[in-house]
Amino acid sequence: MRPTLYDFAGGEAALLRLARAHHARCLADPELNHPFSHPGQHPLHVERLAAYWAEVLGGPATYSTEMSDHSQVLRTHAGNGDMSDLGRRLVRCFVEAMQDADLPDDPDFRAAMRAYMEWAVQDVLEHEVMADIDDAMAMPRWSWDGLQAPAASL
16 A cells, blocks of 8 residues: 555655745745735744645644644635636746655656645635635545545545
8 A cells, every 4th residue: 555645755844845945936936926925924834834735645634633724725825816827836836846855756756746736726726715615624635646535525
């Protein structure tokens, strides 16, 4: 049986490296810089992002038990207008950040991770109106084979 993507990546430390590398790449991008550097950002944004990704990718439920839930993640990102170019840039930064963070260079792993981020961007785009986001949506679960169950039905 394959390990979770979280375990294959290297666990908590690896996801924190990935979140830091991704955040740095987004700050360096001329279009992504603004949404990633606004003053209202949580002071532990990178750590929270790492915990969110860790939980989604099969790690501990730290994000949903200690920080927030998937509904709030969607609300935070909803209503920001056309994000198609920003979404492509975000995915590119994520893919490049995997290299920066020294995550495994396994093609199946990299493909599963890229597919996750592409899905995550689409998930945000589908929830453009905050009123359409249910309270306390369950965390999505992503594996080597993609989304394990829709977030709303977990």
